[in-house]
Amino acid sequence: MKIPDEKQDALLKRAVRGDEQAFLALYQKHQPALYRYALRMTGSPWAAEEIVQEVFLLLIREPQKYEVARGELGAFLFGVARNRVMKHLERTPRELSLDVINADGSAWREPQDPLTPMMIAEKRERIEQVREAVLELSAEFREAVVLCELEEMSYEEAAQACGCPVGTIRSRLHRGRALLLAKLELLRDAPRRASAGAK
């Protein structure tokens, strides 16, 4: 199914002409990152699924919107996904997903570590706490945290993805980190900074 040696432009041309294999090659290459980004930003598997679908439907229906000269296909798709995410967040600014654990388990995957049930439960709780804390950040800070900490992008890559200067990303990340720390300390009822500062 995969056509690794073929360039993405050629794949896209074939996909536009209706070549299903070429389209699937593009889809399988780009959808996981887009889905993760959308999921981490929206906190909703359903919304992430819709966003990924809309991104690729756009590629099918209006492929001319992607111009090779303006950048890579991945960046274009990410830009589309980002717009959709922002629109979703605008529509539901305070919405927190109730389907943290999806029916098919897509939002939660049990770590494959050989841990005791107690340790697994603790680990799971910590993950849920950090997930909630990230989702409670405002969209711009959340995006900086998602891109720089979860997706492990460099500042330059994150700035390019968001279409803003590196300094803006640094500033947002700094603020996001501070808020995240504060929220997690509150959630865990363990004011480490305070205690650390008191040492």
Added chain:
Amino acid sequence: MNCEEFELRGLDVDRADANLLEAAAAAQHAQICARCGGLLESWREVKSDLRLLREATQLDAAPARVEMRLKQELRTRREARVPRRTVVIASWVLAAAAVLVGMVSWATWQRTRHQEVPRYGASVPKADVQSAAMPDKNTLPPGSETSPPVEPKRASSSRHSAAIKEDDAQKFTLLPGSLPSETEEAAIVRVRMQRGALGTLGFPVNQERAGEWILVDLLVGNDGLPQAVRLVR
């Protein structure tokens, strides 16, 4: 590095793309400053939690139903595209055919027109027609002579010539004493005569130019007698 700078850049100490000098300075400051050291320790814990979250969701991907929907959309569009392409091709073929038919029709019309005009004015010496159309020498005015080749166009030869005939009949001048009659079987004969000969047909003639030779079309009836006359320019 002071505490303010540490808050701004100190938490990047573990990043892969961190500035080495800044990272070293931040680590050094964290060792000597308990508050910043506590902050770094807290952040590292959060960072480890973020890593857990990242690992837990690392393999997340859109469910298979998204792929199925997209494939369906792709197929639908592909199937819709084929008839559309066929329609476009058919339209072009029809347009080309229409243009071709138009050109052929125009060419045919042009050829027919060019053939008809010379046939009308050209000499086609058909013996039977001429003999039938030739007026009786006795009926011709003196000083005139038939000038073969003549215009042996029988009015009944074709529908087209009938139309011309009708047009011609309007230009012919009836000879005095002749009545407009059925001209279906009439013929046009071109003769060369002296202008003065028109006088014998009952037309007024300028005597000063009576000796000029002129070409005249005579409309000859079934009885072989000229019924009308027309000057040929």
